[in-house]
Amino acid sequence: MALYPKPAEGSWTEHYPDLGTGVVSFEDCISPEFYADEREAIFKRAWLNVGRVEDVPRNGRYFTKEIEVADTSIIVVRDMRGRIRAFHNLCRHRGNKLLWNDFPGEEVRGSARQFTCKYHAWRYGLDGACTFVQQEGEFFGLDRSDYGLVPVHCEVWAGFVFVNLAKEPAQSLREFLGPMITPLEGYPFDRLTERYDFRADIGCNWKIFSDAFQEYYHVPVLHSQEATPAARPKVTGFEAPYYRLDGPHRLVSISSVPRRLWPADYQYPIEIATRSGLFGPWNEPDLGDDLPGTNPGGVKDWVTDNFQIFPNMEILIMSNGWYYLYRYWPTSYNTHRYEGTLFFPPAERASDRAAQECAVVMFKEFALQDAGMLVGTQQALESRAVQDDFPLNDQELLVRHFHKSVGDWVEDHRNARQEV
Ligand code: FES
Ligand SMILES: [Fe+2]
CATH class of the missing domain: 2.102.10.10 (Rieske [2Fe-2S] iron-sulphur domain)
Known part of the structure; x- marks a missing residue:
């Protein structure tokens, strides 16, 4: 497999010409009318x-x-x-x-x-x-x-x-998931049964929170403790090495130096004490050498695949033997309920348990950094001081694709309604 298989010519985004590279609108996150159509077009039709x-x-x-x-x-x-x-x-x-x-x-x-x-x-x-x-x-x-x-x-x-919830789904679940997602079915999800569940009611549109997990452009800035020392804010930034789109679904993989190898003064004391942190326990469980469906881009120093399954689910596979599941359930055009679950293998020793719990509290801290800020995004967008002139960069390919996919489903639904 190629390492860092960035397309030979052009940007990631330019390899998906349907998406264009122009500025975008986030009216789909602030419009009650759009939300009313999203409910019918997406949540009553998708798996x-x-x-x-x-x-x-x-x-x-x-x-x-x-x-x-x-x-x-x-x-x-x-x-x-x-x-x-x-x-x-x-x-x-x-x-x-x-x-x-x-x-x-x-x-x-x-x-x-x-x-x-x-x-x-x-x-x-x-x-x-x-x-x-x-x-x-x-x-x-x-x-x-x-x-x-x-x-x-x-x-x-x-x-x-x-x-x-459709009377007759347009596709079976497997057809809907498609060839980018289904290879994951050999992954040992059934062995990762130790769960930690979070849910939170958040004052922003469901897509705004999801957007924060679709790009890593913000990571060195908003979560500066999470960035490698070399990528601290405004130094070199951070770039994910692999992106892929398939139908309405998305994937981004990231690579990094394992956190346990970072200099001690870049770790929280509790990470050193528990040998764990945001990227999970340092001691890896033995899940076998082959983790089917993961790291399809063959990236070097792979740490995470973030599989984004349309419309509201993300599976984040961590290379060291655990995964996250996120779901975003809209409750109004400008609120949603976020569910985040961390799945580990059952702890065998007290130290395993402490390592898992450290990963869990770190996750909560970093998720709060996003969640707290995005309420501000919602409020500012609702001013409509800017309406359709938001530029997205190449690393924000998945944001562009997500809003386009949502828009396409809503438009199909509107067209079908007109025909009726
Ligand atoms: S038995 Fe259920 S509503 Fe009467
Ligand atoms: Fe974030």
Whole structure:
């Protein structure tokens, strides 16, 4: 494989002529009308990752997922035959929300042999069939088999559970993921089961936060402690060595000197004490030599692949045996809920645990640096003092592509609506 396989001629961006190199608009992040169309065009049509198979490890295990952007809540359950299914979280009698505990807007998880509605005790099997109607004889010609839970398309890839809220998805999940993403399915996700979950409500459009993970141009500036000494702000900058686009999905790989080799005065004391940090534990688990699907650009000193799966999911594979998962769930045109999860192999020693926890708190600190600033981006964009004159550089190729992909989906939807 080529090292640093930058295209021989032109920039990365120029190799995708459809994208152009002109200035862009971020109206798609500040327009309530655009958001209304995004909900229909994207979140009710694309495959959306809602969990992992480890969330439903045994028959009868379930969890709910609130998907405000699509105006629904869903139940994901492993039925008594071991099949993972999804349903709208809605009772067929009078529309009560079927599964919730203390607050209807909060997600729940648990184990059940059947689901019983709190209101009039209709019951449903884990395959969605309506199995019991209280005082059934008082209804008028009711056939229970007509009143099963409303199914949601649900498919699993590499242990990631996806749903699709379209009546008929345009593509299967594998077709949708395409040839850049699917080679990852041999990666040992199933061995990285120690999880640390974060979620935060953030005062900016979902794409604005996602943009901050699509380029590393900002890293030496906003996260100066994360940059190698040579790339401290305004010295040489930092450049990711490999970018790739495929359909609506994106990939950026980065390389770096391993953090453990940096001079001690560039480390936090806790990193030295725990032998860990933002890039994860220094002691690498043995996941085997071959990590399928990773580092497709063959970059030297590879440390991370950031696979951005349209619309709102990112898988960041770290070369030292762990990964992050990010998801951005819009809650309005200028707010979203961010979910970040770190996955490690199960800790075998207390020192493994301390190393993982150090990586987790470092992640939180750096994510907050982005999240805090991006609320300011949202506020400033909403002034509309500048509307369509924002320049993007070559390292911001993925930002350009992301907004173009979102715009294309919305435009297709608008065109289809006009035809109707
Ligand atoms: S609404 Fe569920 S049983 Fe009546
Ligand atoms: Fe950042």
